[in-house]
Amino acid sequence: MKLADGDGTELTSFPLGGLGLLRLASVATLLVVVVLNGAFPSVRIGPFSFFDIHVFWIAGLLLAVYLLVHRTSIALSTPFVFVCLFVLYAVTTLFWTVDLGVSVRAGFHVVSSLIVVMGLSSLLRREDEYPLLSASFLAIVSIALLISFWELWSGTHLPVSRLSAPPYADEVATSSVYLNRNYFVFLLSTAVPLATWSLLRNAPISGRLAATAVLAASLGMILYNRGRAGLLASSLSFVAVVVLWQFREKIRLLVPTWPPILTSSIGLVSAVTLLLPQVTSNPFSQSSSFSIWSRWQLLEIAGNTLLQQPLGYGIGTFQTAAAWSPVETGRIVSPHSWLAQLAGEVGVFGLCLFVLAYGTLVDQLFSLYLEGDDEYALPLCIALLSFGIGSIGVGDPLHSSRIFWVILGLGLSYLHVVGSNPEREPS
Numbered sequence: 001m002k003l004a005d006g007d008g009t010e011l012t013s014f015p016l017g018g019l020g021l022l023r024l025a026s027v028a029t030l031l032v033v034v035v036l037n038g039a040f041p042s043v044r045i046g047p048f049s050f051f052d053i054h055v056f057w058i059a060g061l062l063l064a065v066y067l068l069v070h071r072t073s074i075a076l077s078t079p080f081v082f083v084c085l086f087v088l089y090a091v092t093t094l095f096w097t098v099d100l101g102v103s104v105r106a107g108f109h110v111v112s113s114l115i116v117v118m119g120l121s122s123l124l125r126r127e128d129e130y131p132l133l134s135a136s137f138l139a140i141v142s143i144a145l146l147i148s149f150w151e152l153w154s155g156t157h158l159p160v161s162r163l164s165a166p167p168y169a170d171e172v173a174t175s176s177v178y179l180n181r182n183y184f185v186f187l188l189s190t191a192v193p194l195a196t197w198s199l200l201r202n203a204p205i206s207g208r209l210a211a212t213a214v215l216a217a218s219l220g221m222i223l224y225n226r227g228r229a230g231l232l233a234s235s236l237s238f239v240a241v242v243v244l245w246q247f248r249e250k251i252r253l254l255v256p257t258w259p260p261i262l263t264s265s266i267g268l269v270s271a272v273t274l275l276l277p278q279v280t281s282n283p284f285s286q287s288s289s290f291s292i293w294s295r296w297q298l299l300e301i302a303g304n305t306l307l308q309q310p311l312g313y314g315i316g317t318f319q320t321a322a323a324w325s326p327v328e329t330g331r332i333v334s335p336h337s338w339l340a341q342l343a344g345e346v347g348v349f350g351l352c353l354f355v356l357a358y359g360t361l362v363d364q365l366f367s368l369y370l371e372g373d374d375e376y377a378l379p380l381c382i383a384l385l386s387f388g389i390g391s392i393g394v395g396d397p398l399h400s401s402r403i404f405w406v407i408l409g410l411g412l413s414y415l416h417v418v419g420s421n422p423e424r425e426p427s
Helices: 017-035 052-072 078-096 099-123 127-154 180-198 205-224 228-246 248-254 261-279 288-309 319-324 338-343 347-370 377-393 402-420
Strands: 003-006 010-013
Touching: 003 338, 017 127, 017 228, 017 402, 078 099, 078 228, 078 248, 078 319, 078 402, 127 180, 127 402, 180 205, 180 228, 180 347, 180 377, 180 402, 205 228, 205 377, 205 402, 228 377, 228 402, 248 347, 261 288, 261 347, 288 319, 288 347, 319 347, 338 347, 347 402, 377 402
Parallel strands: none
Antiparallel strands: 003 010
């Protein structure tokens, strides 16, 4: 297979072969199942039910067979180790959870999300496979967008959407394959960095036109669905990709060796965000700014939980903790941020492991970009960073969808393939 830039000049040529095509088809299938999961009906075959869970155990079994047969080693990196430790600790909270049934379900989700991460990390083997992978991801996002346009045209919604039944049936919004519009907006804001990058790099004209269409449609749907967090995340992502693409050399002159600035920043912002509601009253009005007011109250509950139960109440139990709390939230009990969710559910230790996994990955991806990587280190880094803002609009950002885990897996796989390449030299 050959790749070419806009004027048709051949950039690279690589043979995929039968196994290579099978690997890429497996990755594309995994992305379809994960991102468009809500479009698939639940199935029941004997004891197997809940399509969104059991299909990942099947994927895990196939992945294990593949690793045993075709891989002599598994790529390890600091972020990947922290991800595994985080999932292990999250499952360990089952021993002291306040709601075992909820925690078992959330534990299944976290472990199956780790299967997604490991699948993406293990199946992608070569840097030159990423243009096809990026195109596949944007194509899947395009399918989600087409479903949302169908919603606009027909006035109907998929069964998975709460817009399909009262009391939300009269809401003017689209949710595509997700429960509500916020999850859909979250997906679109995550795709913006990759679409923006496709416009900047030497992609074929057809690729740039497709990226422009995805970018315009994504921003349009974010605005239509009134996704404030998604709009902020998308806008900052677009600006960040363009600015960092233009000023990479100047940044390299200022910082020849990239230190763990982003990890430290994420940790500091997390600590300050949890501390503020503990030391000052809510500055927002419940009547005029209910959305922001309620999120402040939820962060107060998360901070209280850290003080009362430093180990966390158990994976998936934030809503239980919020319902028990004397802090008023206007009957909103979903965490509406990854920070509140993790602080309440897995406590200090689990939150620190997640921040280390998240932070070290974005730091290492940005370091790759500064060292001369012109492929996907930058957009993946920015997509991961946008999660911190875009997830504010999502009630349950880590358990009710796997959007974040997909980007995490793509980032880890790129780091393993490119960062470990002995032939790659900084430009």
